[in-house]
Amino acid sequence: MKRPRFKLWIRAMRAPFFQAVIVPTILGTAIAWYRSGIFYWQYFLLTTLAVIFINAGTNLANDYFDHQSTSDDINRDATPFSGGSRVIQENLISPGKMYRSSLIFFALAAVIGLYLAFTRGLLLLIIGIIGVLIGYFYTASPIKLGYRGWGEFVAGLGCGPLVVLGAYYVQAQTLSLEALFISIPVGLLIAAVLYINEFPDYACDKKAGKNTLIVKMGRKRARKGFYSLLLIAYLFIILAAILKIVPCTLLISLLTFPLAWKAMKIAHSSYASKQEILPAMSGTIIIHLSVGLLLSVGYVLAKVFPWL
Structure with missing residues (x-):
């Protein structure tokens, strides 16, 4: 494949957003290693590939079905983080090829x-x-989860508990209440990424009948949902440490809270501005990435330095 074509497909798959599934895979694997000392690198790689393929399929299908509904076609407020990859709208890849891919x-x-x-x-x-099923029917008829206000919930479920527990199970061949509990903050944060990215799409989503939570509540009221997702994620981590469900070393993830506070302040004042809300959108992506990785680092520290 020629390099320009390869880069085009990387764009179409929205590869930078693969962190949504890579981060929880690392976390689930880290928990299994901490609790059992088990790490099968070959199964870890296969798990990572599988979730990346599901995410790629989801993103391609999402672009196809958003084109079918005209949601992306009428979007004049697309950003690097919202509005789809735009490869269909720019006639770079045909809708049929996106769907087949x-x-x-x-x-x-x-x-x-x-x-x-x-x-x-x-x-x-x-x-x-x-x-x-979550990935395909996120935008596909007849379910169209993302069009009925269920987008954040299923994204949080799929990229939180589902992936963390799956990655844990691949290594340990059992489930874990601890893995379930600490997967919730990761799920809430990916839901927050999706949620804040829907603010610039408010007008076109409303016109296309895509009833996201932002469309249902209106941008001003919807700000509280963004604050809640971030704050509850951090509270879950603190609660898990207090209840000794997880090692206290996971509190290292709280170092990212200033980023969350900044994102909330930007969302509060700039919720109606496509350009001014961009730092909150990029900041939330960074928060998800850094919190997820620091939770994993916390497990490594607890394993290597058990006296901490």
Whole structure:
């Protein structure tokens, strides 16, 4: 594949957003290593590939179905973080090719998922099927989760508990209440990423009948939802440490709270401005990435330095 074409598909898949599934995969694996001392690098790589393929399929399908609904086509307020990849709107890739490519990525994920299910446990088959269904029907008829105000919930579920528990299970071949509990902040933060990214799309989503939470509440009222997602995520981490569900070393993730505070201040004052809200959008992505990685680092520190 020629380099320009490769870069085009990287753009179409929205590869920078793969962190949404890579971060919880690392976290689930770190928890398993901390609790059992187990780390199978080959299964970790396969798990990472599988979730990336599901995410790529989801993003491609999302662009296709948002084109079908005209949501992206009428969007004149697209940003680097919202409004889709724009490759269909710029006639760089045909809608049909986007749709077929999404199915190919889902199929590749299914192949890896079947292998992991039969080598590590059939529960992974259920987790994988739920992940694919969430990804496909996020914008696909007849369910169209993202069009009915369920987008943040299913994104948080899919990129939080589902991936963390799946990655944990691949390594440890069991489930964990601890993994479930600490996956919730990660899920809330990816929901916050999606949520804040919908503010610039308010007008076009409303016109296209895409009833996101922002459309349902209006941008001014919806600000409180953004604050809640961020604050509850941090409160979950603090609560988990206080209750000794997780090692206290995970409190290192609280170092990122100033970034969250800054994002909330920007969202409060600039919720109606496409340009001025951009730092809150990029900041929330950084918060999700840094919190997820620092939680993983916290588990590594607790394992290497158990007296901490």
